[in-house]
Amino acid sequence: MIKSITNNADETLQLGKSLGSKLIAGDLVLLFGDLGAGKTCLTQGICLGAGLDKSTYIRSPTFTLINEYQGVVPIFHIDLYRLETEEEIMNLGLEEIIYSKAITIIEWPEKLISNKKPNEFMFGIEERIEIHISSKGENGREFTFSPVLLSSRKHPIFPLH
Ligand code: ADP
Numbered sequence: 563m564i565k566s567i568t569n570n571a572d573e574t575l576q577l578g579k580s581l582g583s584k585l586i587a588g589d590l591v592l593l594f595g596d597l598g599a600g601k602t603c604l605t606q607g608i609c610l611g612a613g614l615d616k617s618t619y620i621r622s623p624t625f626t627l628i629n630e631y632q633g634v635v636p637i638f639h640i641d642l643y644r645l646e647t648e649e650e651i652m653n654l655g656l657e658e659i660i661y662s663k664a665i666t667i668i669e670w671p672e673k674l675i676s677n678k679k680p681n682e683f684m685f686g687i688e689e690r691i692e693i694h695i696s697s698k699g700e701n702g703r704e705f706t707f708s709p710v711l712l713s714s715r716k717h718p719i720f721p722l723h
């Protein structure tokens with residue numbers, strides 16, 4: 563487990579950039595944290611690090627649910643916050659995205675855990691990078707990174723620098 567602390571949004575953007583520059587096609591990033599934790603801010607950095615043009619405006623997918631960008635590889639930014647039922651999630655076409663040759667970043671991945679099987683994610687998700695964000699005061703944010711089942715990777719993601 564790797565931890566990083568940031569003290570403002572710009573530092574979070576930089577942290578995301580370092581991570582994004584190490585991601586490869588097929589990677590899945592799950593972002594856990596409350597509203598305002600910095601999930602979208604970190605994603606903006608990840609997208610820049612993964613080769614997205616600086617002028618591309620990365621909006622929160624709160625209402626669009628899925629935003630797609632073209633970096634070095636395609637990047638899908640997904641926000642499950644507004645989805646309530648398992649059926650809604652099943653109908654989103656997520657499985658195809660997650661197992662595509664894209665980088666997939668998901669906010670509110672808790673929604674991928676069904677009541678029936680509380681110990682696993684839907685769609686058989688196993689390989690992933692989990693990032694848990696917690697607030698420390700108004701502007702402090704602690705990021706805990708846990709790469710899960712990424713041992714087959716040629717180049718390790720961590721440490722980030
Ligand atoms: P989320 O997607 O988790 O709901 P956002 O990234 O949209 O959160 O928003 C994070 C908010 O917190 C922004 O308004 C940002 O300016 C503020 N903020 C304050 N400190 C930090 C920090 N260290 N990292 C990221 N955002 C921060």
Ligand code: MG
Binds near residue numbers: 601602669
């Ligand atoms: Mg968000």
